[in-house]
Amino acid sequence: MRAADRGAGAVTVLLTVFVALVLAAGAAALGTAAVAAARASAAADLAALAAADAARGLVTADPCALAGQVAGRHGGRVTECSMAAGGSVLVRTRYPSPLPWPAEGASRAGPPPASSRASSTG
Numbered sequence: 137m138r139a140a141d142r143g144a145g146a147v148t149v150l151l152t153v154f155v156a157l158v159l160a161a162g163a164a165a166l167g168t169a170a171v172a173a174a175r176a177s178a179a180a181d182l183a184a185l186a187a188a189d190a191a192r193g194l195v196t197a198d199p200c201a202l203a204g205q206v207a208g209r210h211g212g213r214v215t216e217c218s219m220a221a222g223g224s225v226l227v228r229t230r231y232p233s234p235l236p237w238p239a240e241g242a243s244r245a246g247p248p249p250a251s252s253r254a255s256s257t258g
Contacts, residue, residue, distance in 0.1 A: 176231035176241035179212030
């Protein structure tokens, strides 16, 4: 073994360990972001469904207030709630994440189309 090659194995091992740790940290961050995004989306879906039920009169409540309550029960916060013609509701939520940025979700819900109601009663 030449004197110039001494310690080359230790440097290679340390570099390999460092790269493995960086890759593991990146995978953990991606997993955390995916979980937060799924929770924000689920909170938005459930909040929009509840708001649409309130807009149709199936539940006695203000649609956007109800959306806020439902999103809050699922760990999210409503950042936007808007009603559209025909009883549909758009809800945007924000979910806190351990990463530096929060996850966001959006969902629209409303009554079924008139054509599907007519065909299901026929």
